[in-house]
Amino acid sequence: MSAPLGMLAELTHRCPLGCPYCSNPLALDKRADELDTATWARVFREAAALGVLQVHLSGGEPAARRDLPEIVQAAREAGLYNNLITSAVGLTPQNLATLSGAGLDHVQISIQDSDAASADHIAGYKGAFARKRELAKEVVNMGLPLTVNMVVHRANIGRVEPMVELALSLGAIRVEIAHVQYYGWALKNRAALMPTREQVEEAVRQVELLRAKHQGRIVIDAVVADYYARFPKPCVGGWGRRSLNVTPAGRVLPCHAAEVIPGLEFWNVREHSLADIWRSSPAFLTFRGTDWMQEPCRSCARRDQDFGGCRCQSFLLTGDARAADPVCYLSPHHTLVAELAADRKDAAYAYRTC
Amino acid sequence: MMDGRAMQVSDDARPRLPRGVRLAHNEAQGGWVLLAPERVFKADAVTVEILKRCTGEATLAAIVDDLAATFAAPRERIHADVVQLLSGLAEKKLLDLG
Numbered sequence: 268m269s270a271p272l273g274m275l276a277e278l279t280h281r282c283p284l285g286c287p288y289c290s291n292p293l294a295l296d297k298r299a300d301e302l303d304t305a306t307w308a309r310v311f312r313e314a315a316a317l318g319v320l321q322v323h324l325s326g327g328e329p330a331a332r333r334d335l336p337e338i339v340q341a342a343r344e345a346g347l348y349n350n351l352i353t354s355a356v357g358l359t360p361q362n363l364a365t366l367s368g369a370g371l372d373h374v375q376i377s378i379q380d381s382d383a384a385s386a387d388h389i390a391g392y393k394g395a396f397a398r399k400r401e402l403a404k405e406v407v408n409m410g411l412p413l414t415v416n417m418v419v420h421r422a423n424i425g426r427v428e429p430m431v432e433l434a435l436s437l438g439a440i441r442v443e444i445a446h447v448q449y450y451g452w453a454l455k456n457r458a459a460l461m462p463t464r465e466q467v468e469e470a471v472r473q474v475e476l477l478r479a480k481h482q483g484r485i486v487i488d489a490v491v492a493d494y495y496a497r498f499p500k501p502c503v504g505g506w507g508r509r510s511l512n513v514t515p516a517g518r519v520l521p522c523h524a525a526e527v528i529p530g531l532e533f534w535n536v537r538e539h540s541l542a543d544i545w546r547s548s549p550a551f552l553t554f555r556g557t558d559w560m561q562e563p564c565r566s567c568a569r570r571d572q573d574f575g576g577c578r579c580q581s582f583l584l585t586g587d588a589r590a591a592d593p594v595c596y597l598s599p600h601h602t603l604v605a606e607l608a609a610d611r612k613d614a615a616y617a618y619r620t621c
Numbered sequence: 622m623m624d625g626r627a628m629q630v631s632d633d634a635r636p637r638l639p640r641g642v643r644l645a646h647n648e649a650q651g652g653w654v655l656l657a658p659e660r661v662f663k664a665d666a667v668t669v670e671i672l673k674r675c676t677g678e679a680t681l682a683a684i685v686d687d688l689a690a691t692f693a694a695p696r697e698r699i700h701a702d703v704v705q706l707l708s709g710l711a712e713k714k715l716l717d718l719g
Contacts, residue, residue, distance in 0.1 A: 321656060
């Protein structure tokens with residue numbers, strides 16, 4: 268068993284935005300159930316002792332928590348690399364300066380499109396784009412490294428180039444061109460978000476061209492549109508292998524969508540140490556390694572490379588979490604993925620609510 | 622990288638790890654690592670010795686001199702190794718060349 272490298276700390280599920288591509292669960296943790304500051308501080312210390320190097324402070328919108336500066340400081344004191352994943356809405360320049368002083372290492376801001384009106388429409392929040400742009404500039408002015416995260420789908424997939432130009436103009440060192448992954452609210456909105464194969468291929472080509480054009484100026488990372496892929500993504504780098512996720516209420520998951528799989532038993536940091544959970548909790552043991560695999564994964568040459576893909580996606584699309592991720596061309600359910608990708612409707616978004 | 626062009630590093634550059642990129646030691650991960658935005662790199666002993674000297678004060682020439690003296694190794698080879706590491710990091714935006 269390896270030591271985890273990264274931990275996603277979902278500080279709250281509250282969020283001012285309503286992005287229809289959100290991969291948070293449809294049933295969100297309530298504010299009253301959120302872990303307090305002292306518990307997060309303990310979890311960070313336990314994480315560092317376990318080998319975790321980086322903590323990704325996420326949500327929801329982490330800035331919805333008033334104790335965010337104390338949380339950042341606790342993570343830094345535990346020796347963790349602090350990455351704030353924020354919508355930038357609800358985070359003022361003053362608050363940002365406090366977080367910077369508390370030991371923040373890196374900021375990732377989501378921007379929904381390079382076109383302001385479209386960005387606000389996708390976020391379901393008027394004025395979001397302008398506020399994000401302003402805060403991104405503040406991040407750079409404070410000397411903090413900035414990543415811009417741009418989630419790509421049918422409404423904005425034709426604007427990969429201006430998206431990268433926007434990230435460059437804001438002074439980002441890194442931009443993520445991330446195709447929607449269909450979990451939670453995104454799954455609910457799949458028909459309204461799904462691009463065509465031709466659009467995805469063009470976006471991939473654009474990313475390649477832009478990487479060559481801006482080499483040494485900005486790092487462009489891409490998250491693939493897996494419904495059009497031949498092989499599945501190596502989801503979370505393998506179940507219980509490199510990362511873990513703590514929900515606002517303290518449940519520890521191998522990946523942030525894992526609660527969709529019925530029958531898994533998750534342990535909570537309120538009752539167990541993180542090391543105990545990593546080593547012994549039933550949810551982590553269920554799909555760790557390769558013993559759980561069926562064919563075609565069990566005898567596959569790629570089984571230690573993509574780990575059978577995503578357990579949640581297997582369950583969501585085939586009803587069996589032990590099946591090969593149907594994105595894989597070797598899956599007996601592979602044709603289903605093409606059928607689902609062809610089901611595209613320009614319906615109104617079901618905005619995420621909290 | 623994409624087209625194989627290596628970034629040049631001049632002798633009077635004063636390389637420095639920017640904010641958000643730092644070396645850390647972690648027992649559970651078996652030694653030194655370089656922590657950066659959304660990435661982690663294992664840092665071998667040579668990398669650690671080079672990066673510890675990238676303070677923003679010392680020039681590339683001084684860093685190479687220091688390493689050559691400390692490890693009694695040929696200066697040209699050290700120079701090539703250092704430039705290769707630093708240019709690779711600078712291309713990934715993980716190093717300021719000052």
